[in-house]
Amino acid sequence: KAGVTQTPRYLIKTRGQQVTLSCSPISGHRSVSWYQQTPGQGLQFLFEYFSETQRNKGNFPGRFSGRQFSNSRSEMNVSTLELGDSALYLCASSLVGEGVTEAFFGQGTRLTVV
Amino acid sequence: GENVEQHPSTLSVQEGDSAVIKCTYSDSASNYFPWYKQELGKGPQLIIDIRSNVGEKKDQRIAVTLNKTAKHFSLHITETQPEDSAVYFCAAHLSNTGNQFYFGTGTSLTVIP
Numbered sequence: 001k002a003g004v005t006q007t008p009r010y011l012i013k014t015r016g017q018q019v020t021l022s023c024s025p026i027s028g029h030r031s032v033s034w035y036q037q038t039p040g041q042g043l044q045f046l047f048e049y050f051s052e053t054q055r056n057k058g059n060f061p062g063r064f065s066g067r068q069f070s071n072s073r074s075e076m077n078v079s080t081l082e083l084g085d086s087a088l089y090l091c092a093s094s095l096v097g098e099g100v101t102e103a104f105f106g107q108g109t110r111l112t113v114v
Numbered sequence: 115g116e117n118v119e120q121h122p123s124t125l126s127v128q129e130g131d132s133a134v135i136k137c138t139y140s141d142s143a144s145n146y147f148p149w150y151k152q153e154l155g156k157g158p159q160l161i162i163d164i165r166s167n168v169g170e171k172k173d174q175r176i177a178v179t180l181n182k183t184a185k186h187f188s189l190h191i192t193e194t195q196p197e198d199s200a201v202y203f204c205a206a207h208l209s210n211t212g213n214q215f216y217f218g219t220g221t222s223l224t225v226i227p
Binding site: 108 | 145146148150155156157158159160163203205207209211212213214215216217218219220
C-alpha cells in the first residue's frame with residue numbers, strides 16, 4: 001500500500017515568488033492536513049481538507065492557501081514568499097471515520113526562500 | 115486551542131537502557147494522543163497512540179501511558195537500540211477539530227552503542 005506522496009521534495013524560491021506543493025494521500029483516505037515544520041516553531045497546523053472543503057484552519061496569514069480535488073489529492077499554495085516561509089511542509093493523510101483517526105505523514109517538501 | 119509541552123528536549127541513553135519522554139496538555143477535551151518518530155530527512159512516522167478511554171497501551175518495546183486527571187502522557191521505550199535514535203514528538207487532538215493535531219516541541223533521543 002503506497003504511503004503519502006509529496007512533490008517536489010525540494011524547492012528553492014526567491015522572495016516575492018509563489019509556490020505550489022502537492023500531496024497525494026494514502027488510497028481511500030479522504031482527509032488531508034498540512035503542517036509547517038521549523039526548528040523554532042516546531043510542527044504547526046496550517047489547514048485540513050476533507051471532501052474538497054477546508055474543514056479547519058490554523059493561524060497563518062492568507063498568503064497560505066490550499067485546495068483538495070475530487071480524488072483527495074491536495075495542493076497548498078504560498079504567495080508572495082518571505083524568508084520566514086523557509087520550512088519543511090508536511091502533509092498528513094487520514095481515513096475519516098467516526099471520531100479522530102490516525103494521521104500518516106509524507107516525507108515533506110523542503111522549501112528554501114532566498 | 116490546546117497547548118502541549120514536551121520534556122526533555124534531548125535525551126541520551128546507553129543501548130539496552132530505557133527511555134521515557136513526557137508530555138502535558140492543557141485542554142481536558144483532548145481525546146487522542148499519538149506519538150511520532152522522525153528520522154533525519156524523513157517525515158514523522160506514527161509509532162503508537164492512545165485514546166482518552168484507555169490508561170496504557172503497549173506494542174513490543176514501546177508503551178504509552180495516559181493520566182487524564184493530571185493531563186499528562188508518556189512514551190516508554192525499553193531495551194533501546196541505536197536505531198531508536200531519532201526525534202520523537204507527542205501530539206494531542208482536541209475533540210471536534212477534525213484531524214488537527216497539536217504537537218510538542220520534540221525530544222532528540224540518542225542511543226549510545
